[in-house]
Amino acid sequence: MSSARIQGWCPGALRPMLAEDGWVVRIRPPLGRLTPAQARGLAALASSHAQDTVEITSRANLQLRGITDVDYPVLLSGLQALGLVDTDVRAESRRNLLLAPFWQAGDGTTEVASALALALNAPQAPDLPAKFGFALDFGDTPVLRTNSADIRMERCDAGFLVYADGSAIGARAHRDDVVAVAMALAQWFIEAGGLATPRKRMASLVASQPLPRRFTTTPVPAAAQHQPPLGRVPQGYLAALEFGQLPATTLAALAELAHLRLTPWRSVLLEGMEAIPALPDLITRADDPRLRIHACTGAPGCGQAAGATRPLARALAASLPVGQTLHVSGCTKGCAHPAAALTVVATANAYHLIHHGSAAAPPDGVGLTPAELATQIQQRLHATPL
Numbered sequence: 001m002s003s004a005r006i007q008g009w010c011p012g013a014l015r016p017m018l019a020e021d022g023w024v025v026r027i028r029p030p031l032g033r034l035t036p037a038q039a040r041g042l043a044a045l046a047s048s049h050a051q052d053t054v055e056i057t058s059r060a061n062l063q064l065r066g067i068t069d070v071d072y073p074v075l076l077s078g079l080q081a082l083g084l085v086d087t088d089v090r091a092e093s094r095r096n097l098l099l100a101p102f103w104q105a106g107d108g109t110t111e112v113a114s115a116l117a118l119a120l121n122a123p124q125a126p127d128l129p130a131k132f133g134f135a136l137d138f139g140d141t142p143v144l145r146t147n148s149a150d151i152r153m154e155r156c157d158a159g160f161l162v163y164a165d166g167s168a169i170g171a172r173a174h175r176d177d178v179v180a181v182a183m184a185l186a187q188w189f190i191e192a193g194g195l196a197t198p199r200k201r202m203a204s205l206v207a208s209q210p211l212p213r214r215f216t217t218t219p220v221p222a223a224a225q226h227q228p229p230l231g232r233v234p235q236g237y238l239a240a241l242e243f244g245q246l247p248a249t250t251l252a253a254l255a256e257l258a259h260l261r262l263t264p265w266r267s268v269l270l271e272g273m274e275a276i277p278a279l280p281d282l283i284t285r286a287d288d289p290r291l292r293i294h295a296c297t298g299a300p301g302c303g304q305a306a307g308a309t310r311p312l313a314r315a316l317a318a319s320l321p322v323g324q325t326l327h328v329s330g331c332t333k334g335c336a337h338p339a340a341a342l343t344v345v346a347t348a349n350a351y352h353l354i355h356h357g358s359a360a361a362p363p364d365g366v367g368l369t370p371a372e373l374a375t376q377i378q379q380r381l382h383a384t385p386l
């Protein structure tokens with residue numbers, strides 16, 4: 001592996017990324033779902049060949065880290081045997097689909113996702129950037145509007161609405177042409193210069209280029225911001241995880257209960273379950289303080305981190321009121337959250353505090369120790385409810 005080290009990529013299973021704590025492998029389970037056999041097998045692989053925790057990412061993928069050069073080939077062949085790896089790097093990197101986890105049989109989600117994955121891997125498919133993704137959000141009410149995606153597909157009357165991220169207007173489509181319409185929008189992204197925009201994302205392009213007429217015919221309906229639920233939902237039972245981290249032992253226990261759907265909200269949906277046994281790592285109550293904190297890997301796992309993140313976030317969680325969010329970031333990149341009410345950024349020997357801003361925003365408090373941070377956060381909460 002050492003000669004093939006690749007850094008700065010969105011990691012996959014076939015193209016891992018090197019971090020301070022070893023190789024990082026990201027898995028895109030087909031249709032965002034694990035069968036019991038896949039979940040059981042993945043838990044065993046994580047225990048034997050990686051740090052024994054599986055992370056759920058903000059795009060509802062899975063990540064394993066801490067993998068050695070020796071373990072990687074064994075892990076990869078185990079993942080391949082479980083049906084969790086695409087045939088080649090091209091197929092893996094292009095299948096960037098986020099499915100609303102509340103899909104139901106017959107609503108078109110799994111069929112459209114499968115057809116879209118094939119279309120994206122066709123020889124004539126546009127060469128899209130690594131982070132370019134599609135959201136398939138076919139419930140009666142959209143739930144993925146605040147999740148990262150470049151092309152959004154939603155239900156519209158008896159058919160579908162396809163629109164560019166950043167646009168309030170789109171194109172209607174039917175079941176038999178919805179994939180072709182989405183691919184046409186992806187093709188326009190390339191032809192209109194999307195690769196030359198700073199972030200290579202659809203919203204940047206839409207801000208500077210008019211959309212083709214076809215994608216300006218149907219307004220995107222307004223929808224209330226989705227609040228990810230916990231507990232019983234019509235499709236099963238939702239349980240959240242602190243920082244999206246699913247210990248291998250917990251994953252193995254869940255494998256004995258149901259098929260699992262991954263969500264982009266650091267949670268798993270256990271299909272068809274009305275209740276689940278109490279497991280210490282699962283969060284099932286909306287007032288659990290662990291839901292209020294976000295933190296990236298931080299030091300020592302990430303080479304760009306100036307300090308540790310998760311222990312500090314955990315220590316500060318209990319002092320945050322319900323509904324309050326705190327993001328602790330190892331550097332100004334802010335991987336774990338775009339902009340929480342309170343953001344703490346590690347520096348070489350202290351922390352900065354930002355009030356209502358991203359990790360890259362100018363700090364409101366600088367050079368703080370953890371104790372000073374706790375005091376300042378309390379003072380701010382009492383002075384101005386955030």
Ligand code: SF4
Nearest residue numbers: 296302305330331335
């Ligand atoms: S925010 Fe910075 S420190 Fe944290 S994971 Fe991202 S790059 Fe690493």
